[in-house]
Amino acid sequence: MGDQGTFWLPDGASTIAPEVDSLFMFVTWVSTILFVGVVLAMLYFAIRYRRKSPGDRPQPIKESKILEISWIVVPTILVLLVFNWGFKSFVKMGVAPPNAYEIxxxxxxxxxxxxxxxxxxSQDLYVPVNQPVKMKMSSQDVIHSFFVPAFRVKKDVVPNRYSQVWFEATETGNFDVFCTEYCGTAHSDMMATVKVVSQSEFNEWLESGGGxxxxxxxxxxxxxxxxxxxCQTCHSMDGSPKVGPTWKDLYGKPNHPMADGSTVTADEDYLKEAIVEPGAKIVEGYQNVMPASYSSLSERELAALIEFMKANSQYAEDGSGS
Incomplete structure (x- = not known):
């Protein structure tokens, strides 16, 4: 993966990136030339036609039909060129190849x-290099957006419907995924990584069930x-508050305060219920924003998360927990 890119864009790492970059740079340079031209013309006219004495009056200027036609025709040509160029790329980005691998x-x-x-x-996206990949996407709550800057692809992820986007990575390496629709308190933490590997590595990873x-x-x-x-998005391991309670010293914690005024001991039963049915008991000072999707975790996975909390709790170490 390259680290340089340009002043405006990171290195492109997909088949569509060169087309997007070419159009972007064309619009940038044309806009820059027009901007400089307009500013220079303004300075010239301000100096050339300035009033030199109180009684000085500017001479009337006869209109130029060639000039008037030019500033209508030239912008129209530029707009049509950009539209045609952009529309072709837009259509190409919206239609996945028949052999695309669907995730x-x-x-x-x-x-x-x-x-x-x-x-x-997986939480990170694993894809094979030089293989078209079609993403079929949906949201469980609000509007999100799937954006991979290095691939030049971005698509909103909308609740109660499917959206799709496709790309073909041309380099192996790790590439950032961002959510680019504001979706609440921890929006800036909603990140993932696209891990582009060789076809053989991808097959091995897939056969192992992700490891x-x-x-x-x-x-x-x-x-x-x-x-x-x-889990790290909402629950810290260093005691700092996030969207949800910290997991540091949580296991076995006595008198854990709830929003309804009651208290609980954070034992195995409570922690399992908090993961599987997050709305059953709400911790004081926090909102019920944890999705119910974690109810699909297996018993071994639930036990593993609880043991991880236990390994990072003083109440488990000193035996004061249940």
């Missing part, structure tokens, strides 16, 4: 989940899920 993308506040044809899911975790110890699996499932 489903789900967005919610404030995470991404990518699902592959064999059922594998073998069957033999992984529960705390390590929990830490992995904390990253993969986007």
């Amino acid at each position: 489903r993308a789900e967005a919610w506040k404030w995470n991404w989940r990518f699902t592959y044809p064999n059922g594998t899911t 073998a975790t069957d033999d992984m110890p529960l705390p390590e699996l929990g830490e992995l899920l904390y990253e993969q499932q986007g």
Whole structure:
């Protein structure tokens, strides 16, 4: 992956990027030339036709039909050129090749989940290099937007309907994914990574189900899920408040205050319920914004997340928890 790019754009890493960049630079340079021309003309006229004495009157200027026709015809030609150029690229970006590999993308506040044809899911997007990929996208809550600057693709992700975008990566490496529709408190943290790998590496990753975790110890699996499932977006591990309560020293915490005035001990039963049914008990000072999508986690995954919390809690270490 290149790091240089241009003053305006990062290095292009998709088949559509050169077309987008060419049109962008054409519009930029034409606009710059016209801007400089207008400013210079204004300065010239201000000096050439300035009033030199109180009684001085400017001489009447006869209109020029050639000039009037020029400033109508030339902008019209430029507009038609840009429209034709842009429309061709727009159509190309909207129609995926027949051999495109389809991946489903789900967005919610404030995470991404990518699902592959064999059922594998991941928070980061894995794709093979030099292979057209079609993203079929939907949102669970509000409008989000899938934007990969290096690929020059951007598409809104809308609730209750599907939208799609496609790209073909031309370089291996890691590329940033941003949400570019403001979607709430942690909008700026709603990021992911496109990991472009060789076809053989992608096949191996896909066959392993996104990485073998069957033999992984529960705390390590929990830490992995904390990253993969986007838990870090709302829950810190250093005690700092985010959209949701911090996970530091959460496991076993006594007298954990709820919004209804009650308190609970943050034991295994409470933590499991908080993940699977986040609206059942709301922590004091926080809103019910956690999606219900985590109810699809397996029992092993739930246990792993709880063990990860336990490994980072003083209440578990000193035995004061349940």
